[in-house]
Amino acid sequence: MGINKIIKERRSVREYKSKKVEENVINDLLNDFTNKKRLTDDIKINFGFIQDGKGLYEKLDGLVGYYGKLIKAPHYIYITSEVKDGYLENAGYIGEKLVLEATKLGLGTCWIEVSKNMDKVKEILSIEKDQEIIGLFTIGYPKKERKVGGVYDTEGKSLSPLTEFGYSNIDVKYTDAPISGRKSIEDITYLNNWGQKATVEELEDRGIAESFYYMRLAPSWGNRQPWKFIIRGEKIVLAVCKDEMVSEKIAKIEAGIAMLYFELMIHESGIPGKWVIRNCDNEYNIPENYFIAGCYKI
Incomplete structure (x- = not known):
């Protein structure tokens, strides 16, 4: 699948099948990111995989997500980074690479913001003190296809249309005209x-x-x-x-x-x-x- 098609099919998913993702698929996905190109190589960044999605949901629900309500998923992936100049841009770059790769494999994902209760979440996930949690990803097989335009399922006041509205299918014909409310x-x-x-x-x-x-x-x-x-x-x-x-x-x-x-x-x-x-x-x-x-x- 070409990268342009993957970009057009990328969506955030809020509902998942109970089916577990095969271990070899997850291993290939995460191992591939060990040496994946980044914006800058001098920033330490890590991914962690949570196999027991139900167990993590019970621990984190109320601490992260939209008004503290965590999206249920069979698995979760978290991304952490060393705090240095450019670390957020770098994490967004590599984190979205993972999202696009998951899309290519037919998996659904959703970025979940982690800004409140940071210390408690780090304790639950056993994250090193010098690492900041950039975000949590749901991952699994989508229950139904739904395309949305926001990056995050956010905490507190909704910061994206992701919890309320989808957007129309993207026109694949090359044109300078705005598509799906996009600027020219x-x-x-x-x-x-x-x-x-x-x-x-x-x-x-x-x-x-x-x-x-x-x-x-x-x-x-x-x-x-x-x-x-x-x-x-x-x-x-x-x-x-x-x-x-x-x-x-x-x-x-x-x-x-x-x-x-x-x-x-x-x-x-x-x-x-x-x-x-x-x-x-x-x-x-x-x-x-x-x-x-x-x-x-x-």
Whole structure:
């Protein structure tokens, strides 16, 4: 299955069959991530698998999830990270890679936010003190297909449409027109400096229009699509809008996910390069209500 099809089929799942996922499938999924490419290799990051989903649900229900209500699943995976500059973007990038790989295998997942009761959750999961819990994933065979646009099942006030609404099927025909409430390519790209909109023709001439087309399918809180890309020479800068309704943690995790989607598609088109998430200077007149998440260097 091509990566563009996997991206289009990616969804968050809230209801699962009781059937257990085969041990060899889980082992292959997690072992593959030991040496998986990350945004930066100097940040220690770990995945943990919980075979007994029912047992963990009984321990964590009331501590994490939407108003403390945890999604029931046959299994769970948690992701932890060393706290260093860029760790949230890095965790979003590698965590969403796992979600896409699970999608390829026919498995359902859902990111679950862990921000409250952190110490208690770390104690239950026996997580090292120097590691921060980035999120918890449900994993299993979906009970029914439901497509949604948010990253997280969030704690407290709902921060995504995931608990209430789905979104319509994605049109597979390549077009610049908005799809499923998505912004057009021209709405998220600038040439050389902030405010100088790029045209589809200019992006096509550079061979990167399709990469932005699929990047728009990256999930974000409330489908707000907070991204702006500035293309200058052989560098592409990702700027993300700050939002008082969205925590810095979620905003940076979503930035990592956006970087992953763009990178997967631009590599698919045969254009090499990598993201740099540190030392990206603001030379592009980016306004103060945006932060620079990373620079892609071709």
